[in-house]
Amino acid sequence: MARDVIKEITELKSRDEFANSYQVYLRLYSLQELLESNAGNDHISEEVFKYIPIALVACMEGLFRSLYAEIIDYGEPYSKNVEKFNSSNKKFDYSIINAIQSKKLTIGEFISHTLSCNNISDIDNNISTLLGIKFLHEMKIFETQSIFDEQRLINSSFKNNADEILKNIVEVFELRHIFCHEFGTKVKVDKDLIQEIFSNTKLFLENTTDFIHSKLYPNSPETQTNMNIHAHNEFDKLEIKLETYICKLRNKDFNDMLDFDKDLFKESILKWKKYRESEAKYKSSVVEGGSMQPMIYSMSMHTTTSRKIKELEEDYSELFQL
Template identity: 30%
Template sequence: MSTTRDIINGIIQSRSRRKSDSAKLELFMRLSTLERAFENRRELDAELLKYFPVALVACLEGYFRLAIKEMIDTGSPFLERSAGLLRNAKLDFDVLKALHGKQITIGEFIAHNIPISRLSHINHALSALLGKDMLAELRTVADRWSYEVQGNPKTPILSDPDGTYAAVSKTFELRHIICHEMASSYEVEVSDIERGFTATAMFLKAGDELIGETLNPNAPLTQADMNIEAGAQLDAALQEVEALSHNIKNRLNPERIEQFAKAHAAWRTYMETWAQFEADSYKGGTIWPTIYCGSAAAIAESRIDQLKEYLRSYGLAG
């Protein structure tokens, strides 16, 4: 049986294997790779086709765990709504210590402890956080990019919701059989794999649209708008960093001011260097500014917390 330390280490290791903490970005990268491979499925041996249900369920589990984490860590009202999802989780000193030390977040801990081995599990968890039935909501979700940017009619992403849900459930079933049984007399129908792939991909896209609009209503859609929005968020974070830095320097003696200035300059260099390192995975792409600003803003937010804590710890706040 896993101990809570195993769970904490598992969360940390899982995080280290991702390029980002964005459910949307991780889904885009993983699903686009799978879709390209699926286009060449005719060249694959029948046995290798069985990989697709396994990979699709990994996408379902990975995406929805990360989305649940994002929603809960956003705060109210999702944090309060997540209370019922924590009932079977083991909360002991190791977990409290990891949360206090910011090794893991509340969202990560809860998301890790939620079962996601069938469609009903996903619906239960997301419905609790959304405050309404997820599968019912997905019936009418439309692709904003399609109708706002491309000018297409506003139509639901899922043209046949019931058929989609049935095919996703079948994909979960296939994955279980392939991964956990020898099943020597069981023939996996290629049509089930193909139907499941299309349905699961559309289900994920509809789910991402619903969650995205819930967390960030009317968010920018074009890459240019995303770059502008990311830049504005970084500017706002850096303005707060500088305001706090100015506050601290006003309360220090000249010698300490010089020390602080050197440390702060080193932090700024680190922020810029690390953000560039992360963004350069997309060097030459139009998404580069969004990745750079997002990475830098995350570091700036941590710096804000650090400076606020310094002010509190040394009685400089106020």
């Protein structure tokens, strides 16, 4: 049976709260808390440590597919580099074209879904092809322009230990394969190695995100305050679009739709907005009291609003001329 790529991508997106790297870092922080809370506990199950490489590969795959899509959807000159991939990676048919045209998915999301993330070589080849550079080589000499002391420390730590860190990335994929696809009963779980692998993989992902964003957005706002404002402004833009849709529906004469009750529609929107706010408060509570909380709150509001807009567009496509 042929793969339904549109369904795969749609279901994948429905399981992700944020369509960007922040969800990866939230999961990394959860893994870090798991390891730190069990530090020095000799009785902790080996199964917990076996899970770490599995989760790390999931984080890498999620992050890099997100970055592939972001690079491609950025536009030229990077979007043209897609042509350098083997043609078998991008088989378009009418359903794919229609899905892209109706904004169910982007070209970047489709292409990134076809690219392999099975090892560090795949990642190196994909990023190198898209950016037109030698990715891992440039990563080793990358000098961050970040104003944040933490990011500068991450960058310095990566440069000083690049070979060891990349060796650990290779080991992550190997261990993940063993623990996912083999019993591996004779494999001794080295807890210190797992701790080291986690720390170095986290460094690799954080430095990679900084590196790629420095290529795409060299003049982007970087202070947390500016990022909070940016996230809020992006939500405001979407909110304006939603309110336009709501206004059209409330003012439309639905003589041909006897089942459309405007009062019930108004009530449902009010209840949905309360849910949206509660969901945002819950999601942002992970970093409660921190400087990132307003940004996570706005991102959740943006995500929930995007889903509502998509729902309205699908239900009333003729009214919104989609």
